[in-house]
Amino acid sequence: MTSRLPLFPLGSVLFPGLVLPLTIFEERYRALARDLLALPEDAPRRFGVVAIRDGQEVAPTGPGIPDGGAAAGFGPDPARAFYEVGCVADTASLREKDDGGYELMATGTTRFRLLSVDATGPYLMGEVEFLEETAGPGAGPLGAEVERAFRTYQKQLAGARERTLSAAQELPDDPAVLSYLVAAATVVEVPVRQRLLEAADAASRLREELKLLRLETAVIGKLPSLPATELTRQPTSHN
Template sequence: MTDTARIPLFPLGTALFPEGSLPLRIFEPRYRRMIAQCLKDHGSFGVCLIAAGREVGEPAVPYLLGTEAQIVSADHLRNGVVDIVVRGRRRFRVLDHELEEDGLLTGTVRWLADPAPQPIPAHLVEVVPLLERLIEKYGGGHVIEPHRFDDAVWVGTRYAEWLPLKAEAKQRLLEMDDPLERLEFVRDTLYELGMLPADPDAELRR
């Protein structure tokens, strides 16, 4: 498999994470064309968080690290509107991009290697029971199985998409290559939000 590809890019106000699920309503002509082509060719597109601009109207400027989106369902509504659900696959880095005539952004991307599953070290296992409860209570069909609560990559990524963080913080988590760095960020954030008991060692890590 080649490590580069040319794909359409969809700048959004939210980040998509690998193995994550994201519902989207498609109504702009440029993106309706993109979705129609993806459905016809069984292709995918790239989701990038917006660095500057807006989702609708003039083309936005995207961050250059995003996630491949695979369409898993599509519901065609009236007036050409399409409701889709996508699943996050590989991360990528945008090498170059350009606008097509209708404003659709396309780019050459380099696929980033998927991190290998990694055991959760003892000092971070405290985050797992909370995630289990959150998924049991709110996850429903939105969290793609299998659930890998023993994998630091999977646990950190699920928290990254669920935590109430600013978009820039989520982008930072998406860009992290070290699963343990991401999980430590998650653990510290859970303490700050009061979602875990007070951490007696917090001052020692400052």
């Protein structure tokens, strides 16, 4: 079964359970915000977040480019500009600012596979199929290993940043929730985050994270300090 969702492309990856703050100022996304606000109070105000593939932010223009695709800013076939798997964002709060923009707060809920993109309207619409969440074999023991590795990684990263960790963070027991939290909190590039989002199940994601955390911890441990750009790179969350 498929569904249609408004799309909000970002240069970052949204994971289920994670909060997404957005400052909206581009006209096409203002139109989306207005339509979300116009929905009945009891209606879900959902949209799909898809990560933009590297190098696809600027669309070609000129003869032969369909108006819809060019207007959307992602070329004649917008679907090619995005990764195939995204995440539904459920709007928690949305308000208009004095300058006509919007402040939006949403939470990631469900992963989806992007089947096609319609660029004929004021903003992109996607035909999507929702992806089932499964634990996978060995998710529980893997979760315990990842938690230990993640705490070691945090300590090593805090040392590289020349600061100390505050009180130990409580981590969720649910393997799927843990896998998404670790994926979001690990300092890695968008393609790596996307690979974690696309993992078939929680166990596969945790297994990948265990390798990643051990590698990143080893790399940080060999460096006297990390470049500021590496330590502060975070997903941008506004358009």
